[in-house]
Every structure is written in C-alpha cells, then in structure tokens.
Amino acid sequence: MSKIINGVNVTELFQTIDAVKANPAVAKFSFRLNNKWLKGSRNRSTVSEYRGAEQDLQRLQPFVLDADEPSILLGSDKAPNPAEYLLQALAACVTTSIVYQAAAKGITIDEIESRFEGDVDLRGFLGLGGARNGFENIRMTVAVRADISDEELQDVVKLGGQFSPVYDSVANGVPITVQAKRLVLNQLSDAA
Numbered sequence: 001m002s003k004i005i006n007g008v009n010v011t012e013l014f015q016t017i018d019a020v021k022a023n024p025a026v027a028k029f030s031f032r033l034n035n036k037w038l039k040g041s042r043n044r045s046t047v048s049e050y051r052g053a054e055q056d057l058q059r060l061q062p063f064v065l066d067a068d069e070p071s072i073l074l075g076s077d078k079a080p081n082p083a084e085y086l087l088q089a090l091a092a093c094v095t096t097s098i099v100y101q102a103a104a105k106g107i108t109i110d111e112i113e114s115r116f117e118g119d120v121d122l123r124g125f126l127g128l129g130g131a132r133n134g135f136e137n138i139r140m141t142v143a144v145r146a147d148i149s150d151e152e153l154q155d156v157v158k159l160g161g162q163f164s165p166v167y168d169s170v171a172n173g174v175p176i177t178v179q180a181k182r183l184v185l186n187q188l189s190d191a192a
Helices: 010-022 082-104 150-163 165-172
Strands: 029-031 034-039 042-052 055-067 111-119 137-145
Touching: 010 082, 055 082, 082 111, 082 137, 082 150, 082 165, 137 150, 150 165
Parallel strands: none
Antiparallel strands: 029 042, 034 042, 042 055, 111 137
C-alpha cells in the first residue's frame, strides 16, 4: 500500500531514489521550451517535450506561457514579465522541494504560502551602465502551517534552498550557451 504525505506518494518517491541509486543515468533530465516573439514586448513559449529517465517524453498536453511587460515598461500588460516568471519558477521549485523533502522525512505540512520579491535597476537593461542587467537581490518569505517546533520549521524551510534546482541555478549561476541561427520559413530547425 502506498504511503501519501503532503500529497506526495512517499512509497514511489523512495522507489525512485532506489532506482537512481541503482542507475544514476535515469536521474538526468533535459527540459525544453520553444519561444516565439509576437510583437513589442510580447512573446509566447510552448512546453511540450522533455528528456528524462533515458527517454524522450511528451507532456499530456502542451503548456503555453505568454510573457509581456507592464504598460509603464512599454508593454501591453497582457501577461507576466520574464522577471516575474523567474520569481514564479523560484517560488514553485522551492515550495515543491520543501513539500517533497518534508514528506520524505515524514513531516506533514498543512499549508505553505510564500512571497518573493526581486529588485531590478533598469539602467542595466537600458545599456546605461551603473547596474547589473538582472536582479540585484531576491527576498523570499515562506510561511508554513504544520505541527512542528519553531526549530523544525526553520529546518523545513531551509530544505527548499538546499534541494531546489531553480534556487541552485539562480543562487549559483549556470553556464548558458547561445547559438544564433537564421530563421527559415518561420520555423526553428534543429533546436537541440
């Protein structure tokens, strides 16, 4: 019988851990998305495929993510901006990491809410110098409702930063390779 904690099938989680211990190659994943510029600051990304557990996989349905800028930044304010998506990705990954790691430790969490704020100085983006292009700092506040001590609460929240791949990528940087291609017939060929 499966053991479920925090909505996580802990039995399957430990089976996955055992499978990775037996064959570390199944732990390698490659996530992908395709992006298309629409107009002005608007663009659209589609997520439909990824590679994991030594196989190419398809989502049950593609996910479409639009991005825009608020009107004060010359956008049409029809979608979150890329910086907000980065904060959302960080929030989602930290939350998921907390929930999974707490479940693995047998800790039941009743509720988690968080707030993420990031400061950007547009002088970098505008090419004016005096500031970096990206976030200068990010602040996160994580509130957890669980039947645990204050010390355990601090330890549980720390699990997010310890195990979140997005947190690690943002906090420690990650190499990015850029390749330019000529667009032919409005299709990106050989995206890999």
